[in-house]
Structures are given as structure tokens and as C-alpha cells.
Amino acid sequence: MTANRPLIAVLTGAGISTDSGIPDFRGPNGVWTRDPAKEKLFTFDNYMSDRAVRVESWRARMENPAWTARPNAAHLALVELERAGVPIRIITQNIDGLHQKAGSTPRKVIELHGTMFTVRCMGCGARGTMAETLDRVRAGEDDPACMECGGILKSGTIMFGELLDRDTIDAAAQVAMACHHFWAVGTSLRVEPAASLCEVAVRSGASLTIVNAEPTPYDHLADDVVREPIGEALPRLASALKASLLG
Incomplete structure (x- = not known):
């Protein structure tokens, strides 16, 4: 070439x-088209301020079809x-x-x-793998905290309201x-x-x-x-x- x-x-x-x-988000069969309330799971301020949103978000992450999706x-x-x-x-x-x-x-x-395969702490910035964190969720931690500082963990993705x-x-x-x-x-x-x-x-x-x-x-x-x-x-x-x- x-x-x-x-x-x-x-x-x-x-x-x-x-x-x-x-599924996409806004299409005829999109996640938010079928259930507009789901959008709060992808909004940074809601995630950071509401423990119930984080609990639901971790549950949704475990069920994400992307884990088994093929190209x-x-x-x-x-x-x-x-x-x-x-x-x-x-x-x-x-x-x-x-x-x-x-x-x-x-x-x-x-x-x-970003990527769904990593997590980061919003307090100290520590990073880890999503797989390891989801193992903690399966073991009973419904809102797993940072192992370093106890801060809020989130997926290594950019949520709505979060800067790229x-x-x-x-x-x-x-x-x-x-x-x-x-x-x-x-x-x-x-x-x-x-x-x-x-x-x-x-x-x-x-x-x-x-x-x-x-x-x-x-x-x-x-x-x-x-x-x-x-x-x-x-x-x-x-x-x-x-x-x-x-x-």
C-alpha cells in the first residue's frame, strides 16, 4: 500500500x-426505548449520588449480553x-x-x-478488571467499594454527564x-x-x-x-x- x-x-x-x-439505546427496540428509566443507570450524577442506582448497575453489568457476544x-x-x-x-x-x-x-x-472490561475508583483512581469486581458482586457485594480507599467503583466507561x-x-x-x-x-x-x-x-x-x-x-x-x-x-x-x- x-x-x-x-x-x-x-x-x-x-x-x-x-x-x-x-441492543442499541435509541432504536425501535433500544434499551431506553423499551424502558426510559434505564437511562439513569448511564448518567454519572445519578450513579455517584444514588446507591440504589449503583446496585442496579452492577446487576445489569453481570447480565450484559456483551460478555458472550461474537463479532x-x-x-x-x-x-x-x-x-x-x-x-x-x-x-x-x-x-x-x-x-x-x-x-x-x-x-x-x-x-x-472507554471499555466495559475495566473498573476505576472515583476516589483514588485505582484501576482493576471488571471480571474480578463482578466476582465480588456474585459473592454478595451489591455495591463493591475500592479495595484501596473504600471509594465508589465504576466501569471504565464514560457515562452521560462525564467528560471524555x-x-x-x-x-x-x-x-x-x-x-x-x-x-x-x-x-x-x-x-x-x-x-x-x-x-x-x-x-x-x-x-x-x-x-x-x-x-x-x-x-x-x-x-x-x-x-x-x-x-x-x-x-x-x-x-x-x-x-x-x-x-
């Missing part, structure tokens, strides 16, 4: 993982692009690790909202500015600053393709808007791009 080949940046949201059995055709299509030598970076709003599980090189995946890591969002913005093609896949593009990466890419001269079942606030900027199922659309788009670049 020569240096002048276009860099592909792919922003992925919850919709790319629904075929793996992980689907959409994740694998991006892996095939990378293996074909296409310069690709993935910017994901997901916390499920399915891009890495599919085979995408971890350093080429930017996890905007500055270095992470800066890295994502650099990718958006450098790419020649920007694909937004399975995201409502309603959560900032992730959604605005579309505009960053377009202003820097990239083409924009949006693959999402529902309209988004950035559709008017897109060169192509695709409404077909992601598991069908992304392999098709990836195959066409690979053919155009590699012949």
Missing part, C-alpha cells in the same frame, strides 16, 4: 453491534479491509470490545467511551482530519463531541458516508446515506472500496 492511498476512518456506534445480540459481518468487514492493506482507523462509541475481538489491531481502535478523555478525543479528531473517507456506521450522531467528527472530516476534505437505519443530524453533509441493514451494507461498502483501491 503506497503512502498516497486514502486513509479510511470509521466511526461506529451501537447499531453495528445489534447483529451480535447487543458479526460488519465488524469482520472492517478487519478484512485492514488485512488487505487498506490504512484504516476505527473510532468507536461502543464499549464492547467487538472490533478487537473480530481481529482489528487494538492500537488502530480508538474507544471514545481529552487525549482520546484529540486523537479521534486527528484521524478525522487526516482521512480521505469517513464512514459513520450505526450511530444516531446525536452524542457530542463524537458526532461532530463527521463535520471535522468533511471540512478537512473527506467524503462522508452514513450507514444508519434512522435519519441523523449530519445526513445533509453526507455524500452517501445508506439505510439498509448494517450487516449487509458494510461488507458491500468495504468490498467496493477494497476493489477500487487494490483492483
Whole structure:
């Protein structure tokens, strides 16, 4: 692959993982669509101030379908692009690790909202694994505290109302500015600053393709808007791009 080949940046949201059995949030069968009260489990202030919310959150973490989910055709299509030598970076709003599980090189995946596989203490900053902490929950601790300082533990993910890591969002913005093609896949593009990466890419001269079942606030900027199922659309788009670049 020569240096002048276009860099592909792919922003992925919850919709790319629904075929793996992980429900999205705002879709017709989304977690919050079916039960709006669930949103409080993902809100930082509620989590920090209400022990009952934390207890319910730990119970929900144990039952998260992402623990047993497998990558689907959409994740694998991006892996095939990378293996074909296409310069690709993935910017994901997901916390499920399915891009890495599919085979995408971890350093080429930017996890905007963190990962569900770690925990951190909101008091002293100590970190640990989610697996070890869930073992404590199963053993009877309904709201496990930090083993170092007794502080509140939370998943290593970014909740609503919590600031994104500055270095992470800066890295994502650099990718958006450098790419020649920007694909937004399975995201409502309603959560900032992730959604605005579309505009960053377009202003820097990239083409924009949006693959999402529902309209988004950035559709008017897109060169192509695709409404077909992601598991069908992304392999098709990836195959066409690979053919155009590699012949």
C-alpha cells in the first residue's frame, strides 16, 4: 500500500453491534426505548449520588449480553479491509470490545467511551478488571467499594454527564482530519463531541458516508446515506472500496 492511498476512518456506534445480540439505546427496540428509566443507570450524577442506582448497575453489568457476544459481518468487514492493506482507523462509541475481538489491531481502535472490561475508583483512581469486581458482586457485594480507599467503583466507561478523555478525543479528531473517507456506521450522531467528527472530516476534505437505519443530524453533509441493514451494507461498502483501491 503506497503512502498516497486514502486513509479510511470509521466511526461506529451501537447499531453495528445489534447483529451480535447487543441492543442499541435509541432504536425501535433500544434499551431506553423499551424502558426510559434505564437511562439513569448511564448518567454519572445519578450513579455517584444514588446507591440504589449503583446496585442496579452492577446487576445489569453481570447480565450484559456483551460478555458472550461474537463479532458479526460488519465488524469482520472492517478487519478484512485492514488485512488487505487498506490504512484504516476505527473510532468507536461502543464499549464492547467487538472490533478487537473480530481481529482489528487494538492500537488502530480508538474507544471514545472507554471499555466495559475495566473498573476505576472515583476516589483514588485505582484501576482493576471488571471480571474480578463482578466476582465480588456474585459473592454478595451489591455495591463493591475500592479495595484501596473504600471509594465508589465504576466501569471504565464514560457515562452521560462525564467528560471524555481529552487525549482520546484529540486523537479521534486527528484521524478525522487526516482521512480521505469517513464512514459513520450505526450511530444516531446525536452524542457530542463524537458526532461532530463527521463535520471535522468533511471540512478537512473527506467524503462522508452514513450507514444508519434512522435519519441523523449530519445526513445533509453526507455524500452517501445508506439505510439498509448494517450487516449487509458494510461488507458491500468495504468490498467496493477494497476493489477500487487494490483492483
